Amino acid sequence: AVEKIRLIPQDFFAELCEQIIQHLNHKIPGINTAELCQRIQTSGVDISIGDLAKIANMLSFLFSTAARNSLSTEELVTILGSGISTLPKHAVQVIRHVWNEQSKAIAVSEDASDMATVGQFVDMKWKLGVAMSSDTCRSLKYPYVTVTLTVADPSGQITDKSFEMTVPQFKNFFRQFKEMASVLETV
Numbered sequence: 001a002v003e004k005i006r007l008i009p010q011d012f013f014a015e016l017c018e019q020i021i022q023h024l025n026h027k028i029p030g031i032n033t034a035e036l037c038q039r040i041q042t043s044g045v046d047i048s049i050g051d052l053a054k055i056a057n058m059l060s061f062l063f064s065t066a067a068r069n070s071l072s073t074e075e076l077v078t079i080l081g082s083g084i085s086t087l088p089k090h091a092v093q094v095i096r097h098v099w100n101e102q103s104k105a106i107a108v109s110e111d112a113s114d115m116a117t118v119g120q121f122v123d124m125k126w127k128l129g130v131a132m133s134s135d136t137c138r139s140l141k142y143p144y145v146t147v148t149l150t151v152a153d154p155s156g157q158i159t160d161k162s163f164e165m166t167v168p169q170f171k172n173f174f175r176q177f178k179e180m181a182s183v184l185e186t187v
Contacts, residue, residue, distance in 0.1 A: 002087060004051045010090045012040050016052075017098040020060050023156040024067070024106050029122045030152025031056050053157055059095075060156055063106060066099065073100045122158060123150040126170075145170040 005013065019031045037052045066076050077096050080087055087095070124147065131142040147170075148162045165173060 004047055005055055005091050006088045007045050007047055008040060008055070008091075009043060009045065010094060012036065012043070012045075013091055014094045014098070016056060017059060017063075017094055020056060020063060020156065021098060021102045021106060023152075024060065024064055025102075029120045030156040030158040032158045034158070056157065062095075063099070067103070067106045071099075071103075073103065119151045119153045121149065122152055124148070125150075143167050147173075 008016070016031070016036060019028065019036075022028045023030055033052045033056055034049055037047060037049045040047055040052070071079070073096055076099050077092060080092055080095065126145055126147045129144055129146060131140045131144065133140055143166075145165045145167065146162060147165065148160050150158060150160050152158050
C-alpha cells in the first residue's frame with residue numbers, strides 16, 4: 001500500500017484523508033473509492049480501485065487507532081516515521097495536517113460510540129424491464145425489476161449491490177417495506 005500511496009497526488013490523498021475523517025465522525029456514510037479512483041486515473045495516475053480501497057482501509061485503521069489511543073499529532077507522526085516501510089513525505093504532511101485539525105473531533109466521536117459492525121444503507125434505485133427474447137425463446141415478454149442497493153460497509157467503502165426480481169417478488173418486497181414503514185410510524 002505504501003508504494004501505491006507514493007503514486008497518489010497530494011491533493012487527492014488529502015481528499016481521501018478528509019473523507020475518512022468525516023466517515024469516522026459519522027458525517028458521511030462512506031468513502032466512494034470508485035469515484036475518487038476514476039478522478040485519480042483521469043489525472044494520469046495508474047491505480048486500481050482495489051489498491052485505493054486498501055489505502056482507505058489502512059488510513060481508516062490508522063486514524064481510528066490513533067483516536068482510541070488519544071495520540072497527539074507529534075506522537076502519530078513519530079509512529080509513522082518508525083515503521084518498516086516509511087510513508088512518503090507528502091503523505092506524512094497530509095496526515096499531520098488532517099490529524100492536527102481533526103483529532104479532537106474524532107477522539108470524541110470514537111469515545112461516544114463504537115464503530116458499527118454492519119454496513120449502512122445509503123441509497124436504493126430500481127427499474128422495470130421486459131425481456132423481449134433470447135437465444136432459446138423467440139418471444140419472452142417477461143417483466144422483471146432490477147434493484148440496486150448502495151451500501152457503505154463498516155470500513156466506509158461504498159458499493160452497489162444489484163439483483164433482479166419477478167414482479168410478484170417485487171410486490172412482496174414492496175409490501176414488506178410498507179409494513180416496516182407502518183411499524184416505524186408507531187415508534
